[in-house]
Amino acid sequence: MKVFVPRDAAALSLGAEAVARAISEYADAHNLRLTLVRNGTRGMTWLEPLVEVESARGRIAYGPVTPAEVPGLFAADFLRGGPHPLCQGLTEEIAYFKQQQRLTFARVGVVDPLSAADYVAHGGYAGLKQALTLTPAAIVQAVLDSGLRGRGGAAFPTGIKWKTVLDAPAPQKYVTCNADEGDSGTFADRMLMEGDPFCLIEGMTIAGIAVGATQGYIYLRAEYPHAYRTLKAALEDAYRGGFLGANLLDSGRRFDLEVRLGAGAYICGEETSMLESLEGRRGEVRVRPPLPAIKGLFGQPTIVNNVISLSSVPVILEKGAAYYRDFGVGKSRGTLPIQLAGNLKRGGLVERAFGVTLRELLYDYGGGSASGRPLRAVQVGGPLGAYIPASQFDTPVDYEALSAIGALLGHGGIVAFDDTVDMAQMARYAMEFCAEESCGKCTPCRIGSTRGVELMDRILQGEPGDANLDLVQELCETMLHGSLCGLGGMTPFPVQSAIKHFPEDFRGRTRQ
Numbered sequence: 001m002k003v004f005v006p007r008d009a010a011a012l013s014l015g016a017e018a019v020a021r022a023i024s025e026y027a028d029a030h031n032l033r034l035t036l037v038r039n040g041t042r043g044m045t046w047l048e049p050l051v052e053v054e055s056a057r058g059r060i061a062y063g064p065v066t067p068a069e070v071p072g073l074f075a076a077d078f079l080r081g082g083p084h085p086l087c088q089g090l091t092e093e094i095a096y097f098k099q100q101q102r103l104t105f106a107r108v109g110v111v112d113p114l115s116a117a118d119y120v121a122h123g124g125y126a127g128l129k130q131a132l133t134l135t136p137a138a139i140v141q142a143v144l145d146s147g148l149r150g151r152g153g154a155a156f157p158t159g160i161k162w163k164t165v166l167d168a169p170a171p172q173k174y175v176t177c178n179a180d181e182g183d184s185g186t187f188a189d190r191m192l193m194e195g196d197p198f199c200l201i202e203g204m205t206i207a208g209i210a211v212g213a214t215q216g217y218i219y220l221r222a223e224y225p226h227a228y229r230t231l232k233a234a235l236e237d238a239y240r241g242g243f244l245g246a247n248l249l250d251s252g253r254r255f256d257l258e259v260r261l262g263a264g265a266y267i268c269g270e271e272t273s274m275l276e277s278l279e280g281r282r283g284e285v286r287v288r289p290p291l292p293a294i295k296g297l298f299g300q301p302t303i304v305n306n307v308i309s310l311s312s313v314p315v316i317l318e319k320g321a322a323y324y325r326d327f328g329v330g331k332s333r334g335t336l337p338i339q340l341a342g343n344l345k346r347g348g349l350v351e352r353a354f355g356v357t358l359r360e361l362l363y364d365y366g367g368g369s370a371s372g373r374p375l376r377a378v379q380v381g382g383p384l385g386a387y388i389p390a391s392q393f394d395t396p397v398d399y400e401a402l403s404a405i406g407a408l409l410g411h412g413g414i415v416a417f418d419d420t421v422d423m424a425q426m427a428r429y430a431m432e433f434c435a436e437e438s439c440g441k442c443t444p445c446r447i448g449s450t451r452g453v454e455l456m457d458r459i460l461q462g463e464p465g466d467a468n469l470d471l472v473q474e475l476c477e478t479m480l481h482g483s484l485c486g487l488g489g490m491t492p493f494p495v496q497s498a499i500k501h502f503p504e505d506f507r508g509r510t511r512q
């Protein structure tokens with residue numbers, strides 16, 4: 001009998017380790033034979049720790065489970081799917097899960113993340129096998145045709161980036177994975193690396209074969225110790241199984257892959273800072289051009305892609321570019337793992353084709369606010385994303401539609417706020433975040449953000465007149481147009497959107 005208890009960091013933080021121990025101890029004490037699999041999470045965070053048992057009809061879910069409830073679950077014969085107040089029925093029939101379109105996350109929560117054999121048993125490595133039958137140019141063309149755009153934030157077409165690296169002659173090329181995932185409210189990269197690391201390893205290997213790179217690096221944020229351990233163990237198993245190294249799947253092709261821990265700074269997620277950090281220097285932004293695709297890691301042509309971009313490649317190679325492209329709308333093709341966070345009843349991960357609206361995500365999936373109060377705003381795309389008011393919740397999640405309302409999708413994180421939020425405080429927070437995280441290389445960001453905090457403080461204290469607000473607006477324009485990278489350049493988005501949509505929080509505050 002198989003019992004699944006997640007090893008995902010979110011589940012662990014909610015007590016999954018103690019639940020796993022309680023199940024093992026109870027089974028030992030009562031001479032019950034069961035196999036405990038430590039899987040990834042299904043992404044329904046409000047049900048964690050979610051325990052699943054295998055049945056002929058599919059996996060049956062119980063959650064959220066506490067160690068104290070374990071004897072009761074055994075008494076209810078949960079190993080055979082017995083009824084219990086915590087029983088959620090078949091996992092894949094839970095509405096939150098059933099109404100998703102899981103392509104990239106198809107195996108997350110399903111497979112044993114530490115076993116290459118289990119990955120293969122669930123259809124893994126079909127993409128790489130297909131890639132090994134194609135020319136590099138044909139692999140790149142498939143990625144291009146799929147319409148895949150970078151999921152790290154900038155939404156640049158992945159195939160064009162790969163083609164640039166393919167066409168750049170060099171003795172050594174690299175594939176680097178940006179797993180710094182610094183945006184507030186985002187966790188898709190972590191969830192994938194902890195739940196299905198072989199998917200990322202396969203995607204990076206395909207990238208290496210496609211552009212002629214024999215070495216890859218995963219740049220992982222240091223604050224992800226569980227993902228680090230999972231990746232290390234998965235990489236070892238991939239080498240053991242011949243999925244990495246000098247003779248991939250007996251093809252005579254080579255690809256080596258290592259994981260490197262990040263330096264703990266938000267700016268290290270910006271691709272050129274990441275490369276500096278990977279080379280052992282302080283994470284500071286490089287001036288472009290040259291692009292990393294031409295002159296990247298150690299001066300060589302380098303792919304820099306986000307975890308989700310690379311992990312979307314296996315399904316594209318396995319099922320074909322047209323299959324992937326058929327999902328989505330307009331120029332936003334495929335699916336997006338959307339992360340629901342903040343003041344919502346049901347936080348978690350929802351993978352859907354582009355085109356789903358914010359309202360569907362916030363209410364049909366998220367269940368509205370956790371506080372029971374009306375939702376007033378969401379911030380989409382991390383700390384540098386714009387605030388979107390409730391009147392625009394019918395906007396579809398697609399790059400162009402969000403850009404048309406002055407917002408951005410970024411890495412697909414959505415953080416919800418109810419009507420108690422003070423948007424002037426949120427604008428101050430954006431400036432403070434920039435001041436804390438600025439790499440200091442250019443003046444508008446380094447100094448502007450600190451001046452921005454001071455101005456916001458004066459507004460918050462209720463200094464009379466609009467002079468401070470006018471200055472904030474002017475400062476935002478300077479940062480927008482004068483910053484060297486997106487940190488300084490995008491900090492104005494949350495500030496300006498907060499002022500535009502919620503002017504009542506800024507004007508006419510009384511002196512405190």
Ligand SMILES: Cc1cc2nc3c(=O)[nH]c(=O)nc-3n(C[C@H](O)[C@H](O)[C@H](O)COP(=O)(O)O)c2cc1C
Nearest residue numbers: 150151152178180181182269270271305306309486
């Ligand atoms: C300040 C800043 C922080 C960033 N942080 C991340 C990050 O944590 N992860 C990520 O994948 N991309 C991040 N990016 C975007 C990267 O610079 C780059 O566009 C991305 O890694 C390219 O991969 P993609 O094309 O697959 O999205 C950041 C950009 C900026 C300006």
Ligand code: SF4
Nearest residue numbers: 439441442445485488
């Ligand atoms: S905008 Fe900020 S983070 Fe980016 S290069 Fe300038 S100082 Fe560094």
